[in-house]
Amino acid sequence: MILLTSSKLPTVGMTIFSQMSQLAMQHNAINLSQGFPDFMPDAQLLNSVDHFIQKGFNQYAPLGGILSLKEEVAIKIENSHQAIYHPDAEITITAGGTQAIFTTLATFISKGDEVIIFEPAYDCYEPSVELFGGIVKRFQMKAPNYEIDWSEVKNLVSEKTKMIILNNPNNPSGKILTENDVQSLIQIVKDSNILILSDEVYENIVFDGKKHLSLCQYLELKERTMIVASFGKLFHITGWKVGYCAAPKEMMAEFRKVHQFNVFCVNTPIQMALAEYMKDEEHYLHLNSFFQEKRDFLRQGLASTSFELLSCEGTYFQAVTYQNISGKDDFEFAKDLTINHKVASVPFSAFYKDHLNENVIRLCFAKKQETLERAIENLAKL
Structure with missing residues (x-):
């Protein structure tokens, strides 16, 4: 032994x-x-998966994902956030949101890089940063309001800051970013090379008429941000472990270099079924x-x-x-x-x-x- x-x-x-x-x-x-x-x-989605299995779509999908699904994702992002992503070069289908997060950190974090996270934080962020030699710096949001003091966040930034990770809406607090939060973030990263990982898996679950502010809506942030989302949260299929990420093509090209050796691709029949199902936006x-x-x-x-x-x-x-x-x-x-x-x-x-x-x-x-x-x-x- x-x-x-x-x-x-x-x-x-x-x-x-x-x-x-x-x-x-x-x-x-x-x-x-x-x-x-x-x-x-939805039974329609379940039946669609079975349909594509029986039709023989059971072999490897392309590295970045099936084009028809990436096209539907691009349409959803444009309609929801008025942001344009090239389906083939800037969107990748992943084996869930957590894999997208892990692969992003594997791609961009090296030994000694500092990463700012906001607590309470989803539990995969810190261990993943540490696996690649990164150093986590934390800002604590506290009960009952879980608000962010951006002046304190600014004090966490140094010449070693490589990335900021945000989870919006936040799991577990249920807090969403406001316009003031986003503008404060813009000022912090302005004129820097700081990257952003924006975990937005709950983007379609926002209440009381409030609006989810995706970071891709802001040109100053879109150019440096990996957006992560989840079909599991969107369609009640967490066990299927399918998600996606969107980013500028240069960042996405680097992401896929790691992605190909991590999972390579995501299962084919489910991608085909999701592409068909998403054609009707009433489903989400x-x-x-x-x-x-x-x-x-x-x-x-x-x-x-x-x-x-x-x-x-x-x-x-x-x-x-x-x-x-x-x-x-x-x-x-x-x-x-x-x-x-x-x-x-x-x-x-x-x-x-x-x-x-x-x-x-x-x-x-x-x-x-x-x-x-x-x-x-x-x-x-x-």
Whole structure:
């Protein structure tokens, strides 16, 4: 047996999402922890995949993705954000959003490069930066508003700053960037070579009539930004692991050099089915209202409980504080909630390097009505 004497990620273990989902299974709890729908995708899309399998589209796809799908993505971006990307040279289909993020960091981050992230942060950012020798510098957004002080962000910038990673709408807080946020970012990167990785996988899930501001809408940012998005979030197919990224052709050419040795390409029949399905924009234009109904149902159900609801501007996650219920730290509270009250959540401290505890947990409302009803019934007993 070979003895491993070192680890490239010595402090990394099982993700909090896997931990809480495993705990939910062990204790037969309602799983509002991991971010996936428990309802079926559209039968039309499912049937389309089967159609293309039976038609023989079962071999390798082109490196960058099937052209017809990239063309539909380009149309969606132009219609949504008034930004133009060349389908063949500037859009790549990826094996999910996380692969697009990892490959972007593999492409552009070298030893000693500094990368600014915003906490609470999706858990793949920091380990991926560190794998390639990068140094993470963090700005902490805090409850209850999770706002960004851009003067503090500016102080994090140095001559070694290679990239800024943004997640908009933010998972787990549900916060979205405002016009003032974007203009502040523009001023920070102006006259610099700083790259931006914009994780926009929840771009179509924004509530209360608010608008998602994609960084590709701004010419000053588009020229330096890798946009990452997800079909999993768009069409309730997280297990299919298909996403895409868009970037200027010079950046995309470098991205594909790594992509080809990482996954090479994404499965063919699903790409064909997605291309066909996206021709009808009605399949995704109303996603915000679909999830707002679920968000509002959960919020209304929890309004009379001892939980305190935080703002949720986007994503399919609702943040709540439990400070009126328990003095336990958020991880212990989340464990107790799963084991004894049969509702699994995710503690916010897992999204901070220093495990900042503000007595906040995350609940996923991308669930069937009956799932949310049962969860609310259990949570109301606390």
